[in-house]
Amino acid sequence: MGVRLYQGLHLENPILVASWPGIGNIGMIAVDTLRGMLGAEEFGEIEPWDFFYPKRAVIRKGVLEYLEFPDNKFYFKVIQGKEFIFFVGEEQPTDGGRVYAEGKKAYHMANLVLDVAEKFKCHRIYTSGAAVALTHHTIKPRVWAVPNSERLIQEIRRYENTVLMSDIEGRGGQGNITGLNGLLLGVAQKRGFEAICLMGEIPVYLQGLPLSYPKASKSVLEVLTRSLEIEVNLDKLDELDEKVERRIEEFYQQIPLAIRGQLDRLKHVTYDKPAGPGPITEEEKKRIMEDVEKFFKKRGGGG
Numbered sequence: 001m002g003v004r005l006y007q008g009l010h011l012e013n014p015i016l017v018a019s020w021p022g023i024g025n026i027g028m029i030a031v032d033t034l035r036g037m038l039g040a041e042e043f044g045e046i047e048p049w050d051f052f053y054p055k056r057a058v059i060r061k062g063v064l065e066y067l068e069f070p071d072n073k074f075y076f077k078v079i080q081g082k083e084f085i086f087f088v089g090e091e092q093p094t095d096g097g098r099v100y101a102e103g104k105k106a107y108h109m110a111n112l113v114l115d116v117a118e119k120f121k122c123h124r125i126y127t128s129g130a131a132v133a134l135t136h137h138t139i140k141p142r143v144w145a146v147p148n149s150e151r152l153i154q155e156i157r158r159y160e161n162t163v164l165m166s167d168i169e170g171r172g173g174q175g176n177i178t179g180l181n182g183l184l185l186g187v188a189q190k191r192g193f194e195a196i197c198l199m200g201e202i203p204v205y206l207q208g209l210p211l212s213y214p215k216a217s218k219s220v221l222e223v224l225t226r227s228l229e230i231e232v233n234l235d236k237l238d239e240l241d242e243k244v245e246r247r248i249e250e251f252y253q254q255i256p257l258a259i260r261g262q263l264d265r266l267k268h269v270t271y272d273k274p275a276g277p278g279p280i281t282e283e284e285k286k287r288i289m290e291d292v293e294k295f296f297k298k299r300g301g302g303g
Helices: 022-037 106-117 150-155 180-190 216-230 235-252 256-266 282-299
Strands: 004-005 017-018 042-047 056-060 063-067 072-079 083-091 124-133 143-148 162-164 195-203
Touching: 004 216, 017 106, 017 180, 022 072, 022 083, 022 124, 022 162, 022 195, 022 216, 022 235, 042 106, 063 143, 072 256, 083 106, 106 180, 124 143, 124 180, 143 150, 180 195, 195 216, 195 282, 216 235, 235 282
Parallel strands: 017 083, 017 124, 124 195, 143 162
Antiparallel strands: 004 042, 042 072, 056 063, 072 083, 143 195
């Protein structure tokens, strides 16, 4: 069991763009939207048997017809002389009831994705996910970037509306990326691929909601398409964002007025430079985070 390719392709030096579900499905929406807009054609998959339990058993005329598993598929597109491979995983493989993938299954899947990258001699890999941040849902999300090579740093610093995770104030040059969107970055480094993870900001008070966050997916796509030097129309994400925004506002009004007043101050945070400070002190940020956490614990979770 492993990778199954449906057709032989002749590609030269393509770029691989990969993503799995995560907080707000930010990365997956960005990558899958781009795949769909470019009309990428399916050409292979990672067989599910070693990674997932079936989602359901499909029965027709009283007989079991097949077991339905989460999809983990490869697509390709050649456009404007550029070659792209997309990998979209419908679910992350987990061990022991963990929320995000880690352990042998995750490591195996990451390597299978990179086996395809190696087969077609991909020269760069992008992954995408979410960055939980002390920001407000009414302002444009930034994109946090993590490269797996120092030589990519200067390129990333030229990206508009993008900040290196290590440059963000208060993080001490540190950070982590949970799940396969981050694991692939590390495994790519080990196997000699240059790679960048692009993460759209999502407000800390939304991270536990069962909602997508297309506003951040759009920010990721803006950065990704400029880096790839392709143009796409992102109006579809604006329409989706309008629908989600109404549900977010309904939730936001349920937050106690005292906490909401503190969160409203985040509307006025500006960044003169990518890692620049806003008008809220670190002590105030800490207090807001504590109040938000207390609210969710009292409420019984983010859902």
